[in-house]
Amino acid sequence: MNQNFDIIIVGGGAAGFFTAINIVEKNPNLKVAILERGNEVLSKVRISGGGRCNVTHACFEPNELVKFYPRGEKELRGPFHQFCSGDTVEWFSNHGVELKIEDDGRMFPVSNSSQTIIDCFIQATQKLGIAVLTGQSVQSIFKKDNFWKIETPNENYITEKLILATGSNPKIWEMLQTFGHAIVNPVPSLFTFNIKDPRIKELPGVSAQVSVKVKDTKLTSTGPLLITHWGMSGPAILKLSAWGARILFEKNYQFTIFVNWLNEIDTDDAEKILKELKQEHAKKAASKKSPFGLSDRLWESLVLASNISDDTKWADLSKIQLQNLANQLTNSSFQVNGKSTFKEEFVTAGGIDLKEINFKTMESKLHENLYFAGEIVNIDAVTGGFNFQNAWTSGFIVANAI
Missing domain, CATH: 2.40.30.10 (Translation factors)
Incomplete structure (x- = not known):
């Protein structure tokens, strides 16, 4: 038995929900479904920002905002002129969620809880009659005449327009490769x-x-x-x-x-400053008080690493010791041996090659009526609400195009 929808969105995360809601708000008569492989939706939203959901960043100028995206900087300029962080704030406000700006520019719901964002999305889908179907792991995607056919273990779906918002899901990327899309191999980013x-x-x-x-x-x-x-x-x-x-x-x-x-201070300037300190603090132990606004413990550690003992006075520092210290302060070399995940951030660099997407509509250049939203494409950002902003902007653009 086939279930028919006008539009199917695969992926029940931030991008999927935002796209679905915006589509039906603009076209209330469309029959829209979200397919989610897990048993619950919006799980990444729930844990993001330490459970507070870092919705976006208080950078309201599109040409500045793009600078936070190692991949996608050039491509996002146009989209951000259509829907930027200020539009995100307004959208959530219109949907009953007020956001606040923290000192570092990150924006969170005033409630300090990601549940507020989840409730907002769930209530909107219920109100708009969007079908949210969990436990629907996509096994295959076919293109048949003017329709897309999606198979899950327990159901077949037919739709005219297909939107993929599956994030870093290798299985979906593999399916897209069979459709001729190039995938930039995913590697960890943050x-x-x-x-x-x-x-x-x-x-x-x-x-x-x-x-x-x-x-x-x-x-x-x-x-x-x-x-x-x-x-x-x-x-x-x-x-x-x-x-x-x-x-x-x-x-x-x-x-x-x-x-x-x-x-900002280079090695030569640091050495000059150290020579002045040698005159000023002649009788004091060099390791004791940090003169550069560094923590005293860090200062002491760098002094000891410069072959200066704990009790050596400034006056007794040799030229070589001053050079060593200037070098430790401005050019400390450290050997990196491996990486660790940053908190619960799981951002990958990789995804659908950006050359294959029309960024005015987020539609595939290879297949009509196939759209992409969020991290499934080869776009990623530094931490601070920017990855979510990409989800909102791309979802908005898909909805507009449709």
Whole structure:
């Protein structure tokens, strides 16, 4: 027995729901279904942002917003001019959910609970008569005349228009390859660096404003770095992991980074400042008080790593010791040996090749009436609400096109 719908959306996540709701709000007479392989929908929304759901980011200028997407920067410019973070805030407000901006620009529901977003979506689908069908794992997709046929273990579905919002689902990517779509192989995108090094061993929880670069590449990044039990994390590291997703994958996550703990100050300038400090604080122990706004513990660790003993006074520092210290401060080399997942972020770089998608409609350039929304395409972002914004924007554009 076949079930017929005007539109079927595969994937009961953020992009799938947002697309479905926007379609039926614009065309109330369409018969629309969401197929979800799991037993519950919106599970990623539930745990995102530590259970608070980081809905979007307070960057309201499309040309600025695209800079947070290592893959998709060029392609998203047009879409963001159609539906940007400000439109997201307004959309949720119109649906009874107020958002607030935190100090770092991330935006959350005022309720501080992802359940608010889930309830908003579920209530909208119920009100609009959208069928939400769980436990429907897609086994195959056929194109027959002007229709798509979707088979799940217990049901067959026929639809005129098919929207895939399945995120990083390798099985769906494989099916698309049989339709001639090229898939850019998925690799992890947001991760922290595993580093075993005596200089940071005792310093979990210490953070600093730094610049970091990966040896033998053009990868650089600046921002807060956080020392953890496993190594290094924080925005500066996560940005490197996102922009370097492919390069670091090819290096098998074995590489060297250089950290400038003083961020903007280079080695020569650091040495000059240290010489001045030597005059000013002649009688004080060099290791005791950090002069650069670094944490005292981190400062002490870098002093000891420069072959300066704990009780050496500033006045007694040799030229070589000052050079060593300037180098530790501005060009510390660390060996990275593997990666760890960042919290519950599971963002991958990879997906449908962007050249095969019409970004005015999110329709496949190879097959009519086949659309894509969310992370199924080769677009990903740094952490901070940007991956969700891609889901909302692409869903809105599909709905508009239909």
